[in-house]
Amino acid sequence: AQSVTQPDIHITVSEGASLELRCNYSYGATPYLFWYVQSPGQGLQLLLKYFSGDTLVQGIKGFEAEFKRSQSSFNLRKPSVHWSDAAEYFCAVGADSGGYQKVTFGTGTKLQVIP
Amino acid sequence: GAVVSQHPSRVICKSGTSVKIECRSLDFQATTMFWYRQFPKQSLMLMATSNEGSKATYEQGVEKDKFLINHASLTLSTLTVTSAHPEDSSFYICSASVGLATDTQYFGPGTRLTVL
Numbered sequence: 001a002q003s004v005t006q007p008d009i010h011i012t013v014s015e016g017a018s019l020e021l022r023c024n025y026s027y028g029a030t031p032y033l034f035w036y037v038q039s040p041g042q043g044l045q046l047l048l049k050y051f052s053g054d055t056l057v058q059g060i061k062g063f064e065a066e067f068k069r070s071q072s073s074f075n076l077r078k079p080s081v082h083w084s085d086a087a088e089y090f091c092a093v094g095a096d097s098g099g100y101q102k103v104t105f106g107t108g109t110k111l112q113v114i115p
Numbered sequence: 116g117a118v119v120s121q122h123p124s125r126v127i128c129k130s131g132t133s134v135k136i137e138c139r140s141l142d143f144q145a146t147t148m149f150w151y152r153q154f155p156k157q158s159l160m161l162m163a164t165s166n167e168g169s170k171a172t173y174e175q176g177v178e179k180d181k182f183l184i185n186h187a188s189l190t191l192s193t194l195t196v197t198s199a200h201p202e203d204s205s206f207y208i209c210s211a212s213v214g215l216a217t218d219t220q221y222f223g224p225g226t227r228l229t230v231l
Contacts, residue, residue: 009156032217036222041224042224043119043208043210043221043222043223043224043225044159044208044210044220044222045222046219046220049219051217090158090159094216094217095217100164100172100216101215101216101217102161102164102216103149103161103216103217103220104161105151105158105159106158107156107157107158108158
């Protein structure tokens with residue numbers, strides 16, 4: 001079975017600073033990997049996803065993530081954070097599970113942006 | 116595009132009653148819909164996967180008779196919490212996909228259920 005770990009529950013960064021959110025997954029083969037963002041009162045929105053190809057994935061809102069097989073990681077980055085990026089971020093792993101596909105979410109990282 | 120709505124956004128009910136939550140894909144046809152439960156400061160826990168016109172696939176530990184899922188059309192799925200108890204209080208989120216779970220899921224804004 002697949003699993004995903006987000007070691008940081010809460011992160012605070014200054015506006016304009018760079019950001020990296022950590023994500024580690026566990027799965028026997030190459031999984032589908034996702035980053036979703038959840039803003040207050042809104043549904044989760046897909047930022048980016050990876051399955052194959054270039055290990056550096058570009059997403060919406062200026063985010064990118066890099067798949068590192070050797071480290072079982074899929075960290076999310078943004079070079080310059082905006083106040084509107086304050087939200088909760090979920091890493092997720094998708095794979096076959098008992099004959100059907102299933103996506104498993106991490107516990108989330110809450111991002112606070114200070115002026 | 117790709118908007119998913121949920122209704123109601125909040126519901127309070129008495130213990131022992133049933134509550135129905137609707138999930139609609141407004142501008143696309145959803146082959147697959149998913150129901151999640153989110154506890155405070157915890158992740159989304161997949162409860163079940165449903166395909167239009169067929170029985171839902173429930174995750175281990177989720178009571179099928181308590182959480183009834185119906186996916187009657189390509190744009191509507193419902194979750195009915197039967198004989199609700201305070202421990203069923205939670206945030207319920209649905210999502211919809213035009214294909215499989217690993218295709219992009221479009222999420223509804225969630226429903227806050229409080230059982231008194």
